[in-house]
Amino acid sequence: MKPTDIAAPDYFHKVVDCQWACPAHTPVPEYIRLIAQGRYSDAYMINWKSNVFPGILGRTCDRPCEPACRRGRVEETPVAICRLKRVAADFKDDIKHRLPHPTAKNGKRVAFVGGGPASLTVARDLAPLGYHCTVFDGDPQAGGMMRTQIPKFRLPNSVIDEETGYILDLGVDFKGGHRIESMKALLAEKYDAIFVGSGAPRGRELDIPGRKEAASHVHIGIDWLSSVSFGHTDKIGKRVIVLGGGNTAMDCCRTARRLGGEDVKVVVRSGFEEMKASPWEKEDALHEDIPILNFLVPVSFVHDNGKLTGITFQKVKAEYDAKGRRNLVPSGEPDQTIECDDVLVAVGQENAFPWIEQDCGIEFDKWHMPKVDPKTFVSTNPKVFFGGDAAFGPKNIIWAVAQGHDAALSIHKLLSGEDITERPLPEVHVSSQKMGIHEWSYDNDISNDKRYKVPHRDKVIALKDIRTEVELGYDVKLALGEAERCLNCDVQTVFSTSLCIECDACVDICPMDCITFTDNGEEDDLRHRLKAPSPHPDQDLYVSSDLKTGRVMVKDEDVCLHCGLCAERCPTGAWDMQKYLINMTHAGSKCPTKSRSAA
């Protein structure tokens, strides 16, 4: 193999599994260390800069970081990254003075369609640069789906108010209750740029017999949640069936439990394991005595002269074809009818752009989605940008944020007269953490603690009031314990070939058998000659150039604990622990400097 180019910004970035997996690339270990030090406001600001909604995401994020977390490969469970983010939000001091101040306007006007996470991220990035940002939303308050679709027992209004407020206070003009009905009309208002962050607002229908007849007791999940959120709906029948296996279905069933649903069931087509809902959301539903029935395909709504009485399901089983694709085929058992008073349909969301006229210069593909550049988020109309669910269909908040940052950068470049396809590289800082002979600026003593559970409110109390938050969040002590579980993967093991005397000290001390000195070879061959098995080829091998004996140092990054013992036991300083900090390029970021060269 060729020697690893650690100066490439991506190399060490990939080692920080959580940050690499996060769409917004939040520097996770950095803020977790700050939490451990009790510097909650600092931890919050790192999050705020990167993911804009730390308090909201700390309660609701889909956590792509956690399955990626190295700790999950070392022991059973990853670090509770998401809930630590909430800790930063819960325990911070007043941070208002640390936010950017509204600056003198630069005369450029940007309109936003929809006031959800994508639009607000773009506005957050552009407003401090002097852009006049006008956000239009059909709802009276900002937040979009965060406010309308996520139940209050998971995400209280106060948190949404606070974090959307930070953005609107930057001088963003929010036009609530003002739904954009025509793109043409908006274009006619001569904004310098338009950002469409209108989400995926339409719940997918379930067109099976009886749907029309039983309509008064069959509700579309996201619309129903939204109606509950605004207080228009405050009760539901005693027996409720929720159709669908995603996170919306989990929100629906738990909401139903709080509005009078005593016998609430979730019914899914697939198997329990393949459900789209996050495991922890399924867990929360089960905890609230909501059974999840699987391998049942709804066939028809059963009704008695228009009054819904139940749903008939066909029983299916999973079969896998030669390519490993799953097919649900009838199991041959008789159909099953489950009685109920109300049905909530949460089988997916769709985009809908009835308000974009065909002659706006915005082209759509065959799936009726706008043609959007996945890097710059520009549509076929050079002044119109899309982001969030509106751009590439339903995903999670953190994706909307990440796309918002990129779209903001495009808009800023466009309005500065620059080429929007030229994307500046992120800024990278790498610095040694050595403080003394065997002292580091980070806590390298690895905690053996298992993942700490987030305390929940007593179920009886929680189910009584739909606005009572279920999760209480970590207290300071639990947060510290959980923070200590972080392996500091951003503190990198940096190897200097010229200093190495091949004494084997690092090999001998490494608790995870990550390091091997051996003859060079092709990657497949090398992976078979390492000191410990190398089961994850997606995890890089760090290969040195040729050493004095002609061998090379090979480090499998896979399960490195970043404990720094290799560097402590190295007599010549050939190993050093260096903190890698990458600042993603946002609108207004300075040009990358030479410091992006890593070592």
Place this chain on the structure above:
Amino acid sequence: MTYIAKPKFHHPGLKKNELGYTHRDYEGKISTLCAGCGHDSITASIIEACYELSIEPHRVAKISGIGCSSKTPDYFLGNSHGFNTVHGRMPSVLTGANLANRDLIYLGVSGDGDSASIGFGQFAHSIRRGVNMTYIVENNGVYGLTKGQFSATADRGSKSKKGVTNTDNAIDLVAIALQLGATFVARSFSGDKTQLVPLIAAAIGHKGASFIDVISPCIAFNNHAGSTKSFDYVREHNDAVNRLDVLVGRDPIAVDYAPGTVQMVEQHDGSRIALRKIDADYDPHDRLGAQTFLARHAAKGQIVTGLLYVDPDAEDLHAHLDTVETPLNTLEADTLCPGSAALDKFNASLR
């Protein structure tokens, strides 16, 4: 010195030996030696050898004297018996322990100061008697604990860190061990575990006095230009006569050796040593030949490593003394004391 304990986590894919242990289970406390010390590599090699042999840790007694090397038993086999003796007295304590309980595996760990100076006589007599043990000298040629004076194994003409030339002749412990009748003699280098680990494994399997001299560079005081025990010097002058693999149990013998290059040696414990010749003329069963080979190569400044001599049919001290198979320390009074009738009879026979 490292302040934190070595993390308990280990690689999730680590192999386990017959006892269900990983090599991590054979570790001891974290080393307090200087960073990069060759002794730590010998520690790792002992751990690896014991792991590969699936040795139950409680069946091992590790005995050492004084010095950097003699600290190392604290860093391996944390669940074994141990005795840290007075300076240079490891061999006599080991001999005594071995006589009392012949069932344990005895690891004598010593250094060049401990064995070639203050304990030179003890070393000689334990070898001479054929105590069943694995005697490892971690040989760095200096007194590291007292800041780098030459030890008795430092080569004449080699330079200290401060530039002083050694004018004394060196003791070659391997040559002495051969002369005193050790039945397993080897030399290796801490920087070459592929050679060292099987040597230790083979030595543990040998019944009789096994002696391994391991050149182990002292990073702090003897790893400079002019030293003959530095990483660079040993790598440049290493003349390996053979390499070996230790085959335990019924594992099929690897057949990737060219015919005629491998010599199989059966050991008392049932293990077999597959010896791959590097130097075609070298015969590890010829004690005299080994002595002259060593002397000739030493004169050329070469460090001969490998399995230098082995007598697979060796006998140990217990065989010489014709002791019972049962460890002496488990013999109860009723076995040891034949009773007054037997005593009377014995006394009468002398009258």
